[in-house]
Amino acid sequence: MTTLIRGGTVVNADRAFRADVLCEGDKIVAVGENLSAPAGAVIVDAGGQYVMPGGIDTHTHMQLPFMGTVTMDDFFTGTAAGLAGGTTTIMDFVIPNPKQPLMEAYHTWREWARKAAADYTFHVAVTWWDDSVYKDMGTLVNEYGVNSFKHFMAYKNAIMADDEVLVNSFRRALELGAIPTVHAENGELVFQLQKELMAKGITGPRAHPLSRPPQVEAEAANRAITIANVIGVPVYIVHVSCAEALDAIARARANGQRVYGEALAGHLVIDDSVYECADLEFARAHVMSPPFRSRRHQNALWHGLQGGNLHTTATDHCSFCAAQKAAGANDFTKIPNGCGGVEERMAVIWDAGVNTGRLTPSEFVRVTSTNAAQIFNIYPRKGVIAVGADADIVVWDPNGSKTLSAKTQHSKGDFNVFEGRTVRGIPSVTVAAGTVVYDKGDLRAVAGAGRHVDRPAFKPVSA
Numbered sequence: 001m002t003t004l005i006r007g008g009t010v011v012n013a014d015r016a017f018r019a020d021v022l023c024e025g026d027k028i029v030a031v032g033e034n035l036s037a038p039a040g041a042v043i044v045d046a047g048g049q050y051v052m053p054g055g056i057d058t059h060t061h062m063q064l065p066f067m068g069t070v071t072m073d074d075f076f077t078g079t080a081a082g083l084a085g086g087t088t089t090i091m092d093f094v095i096p097n098p099k100q101p102l103m104e105a106y107h108t109w110r111e112w113a114r115k116a117a118a119d120y121t122f123h124v125a126v127t128w129w130d131d132s133v134y135k136d137m138g139t140l141v142n143e144y145g146v147n148s149f150k151h152f153m154a155y156k157n158a159i160m161a162d163d164e165v166l167v168n169s170f171r172r173a174l175e176l177g178a179i180p181t182v183h184a185e186n187g188e189l190v191f192q193l194q195k196e197l198m199a200k201g202i203t204g205p206r207a208h209p210l211s212r213p214p215q216v217e218a219e220a221a222n223r224a225i226t227i228a229n230v231i232g233v234p235v236y237i238v239h240v241s242c243a244e245a246l247d248a249i250a251r252a253r254a255n256g257q258r259v260y261g262e263a264l265a266g267h268l269v270i271d272d273s274v275y276e277c278a279d280l281e282f283a284r285a286h287v288m289s290p291p292f293r294s295r296r297h298q299n300a301l302w303h304g305l306q307g308g309n310l311h312t313t314a315t316d317h318c319s320f321c322a323a324q325k326a327a328g329a330n331d332f333t334k335i336p337n338g339c340g341g342v343e344e345r346m347a348v349i350w351d352a353g354v355n356t357g358r359l360t361p362s363e364f365v366r367v368t369s370t371n372a373a374q375i376f377n378i379y380p381r382k383g384v385i386a387v388g389a390d391a392d393i394v395v396w397d398p399n400g401s402k403t404l405s406a407k408t409q410h411s412k413g414d415f416n417v418f419e420g421r422t423v424r425g426i427p428s429v430t431v432a433a434g435t436v437v438y439d440k441g442d443l444r445a446v447a448g449a450g451r452h453v454d455r456p457a458f459k460p461v462s463a
């Protein structure tokens, strides 16, 4: 199939310029002015619009079994929702149960993902340690295109990685040329604070942020960064939500350490007042970890993105419906943690980032796509509009607007954390692997069209 995107302004992380984009099969084959296409080609009119690399969401959980239930979106509905929002690649997580062989979990997730409508790739969580984990990490890197391993420093008595696991796994990642990533929260502190709050009778969702104050995140971020420093491996901190964790990243980077940080669209625009709402169903719907924070932290996160200490934006898309969240009606520690956003990330960040002058369009591309592709070693296959890159493209209408709502979302579930927010700047057309999959409200996602994206290990390049 040939697709020509005509008359738009191409925006890459380094520059913006007027050009048409010609796609042949699943690749971009020409970028330039006045391109022509053979008869029968699909023509997309991008006049007055931006033509940008499809979004990469570095952090999603489709079909995740978690806290006694399974997330609403599977790999089809979740990736389809992403395509409607301009996201053409998701990075999801294989999360083995403690003692479960990594390879067994990996194959399970790969099977679940076969129905994905958009490209996908996996971080693999290291939730326990023994020689088989050491070996399987090698197999994953050398044979399955995995170059990042995730460590949950929270969720004690479930998937939490203690320091022994962190140190062993970080060392192994260094040997393999892979990057460790961490969910930075001190799981022991969370556990103890949860017990104290419950004992005091503070059982509702407003206890959730009280059990996970910023210091809990800062301690873990500092610890992970320190361990990475001693071992000499880069580290990537997922869903940085507070100024103190960001400070840890900034400090380490200023000292020459290679540390990357991820911000979530939700953390950038939603504040912790949601937990005070008298409507407990609404408050429970916002329970995720780390929790939403005060405006002070939101401002810090924007400064982190602007100043280059935060690099990627994601969603942690992990949606549960009200009935699932009600499992924690009498005990906030049992509310399944997680919120949605894969469909809204790009528009929310454009509206709150570009429309406010915080980000230029090129900076927007950098934090929604290019940096992710570079950090996780799939650039320039992804993250850029250039000859030879995958034809994953979003045509962005800077004047289009939309009011975000659970009633109109493609994502499954009965809640939208961005409910009622009107955004200006929305995708008009999404092209994935050279095919128009979303066209002004018409979603044409196809189950199974998404492909697994291999990510090679990081190797020194010799001169």
Ligand code: URQ
Pocket (backbone or CB within 6 Å): 061, 066, 183, 287, 288, 289, 290, 316, 318, 337, 338, 339
């Ligand atoms: O911690 C996470 O990233 C997942 C497993 C759960 N969702 C959440 O609350 N962030």
Ligand code: ZN
Pocket (backbone or CB within 6 Å): 183, 238, 239, 289, 290
């Ligand atoms: Zn997490």
Ligand code: ZN
Pocket (backbone or CB within 6 Å): 059, 060, 061, 316, 318
């Ligand atoms: Zn997550």
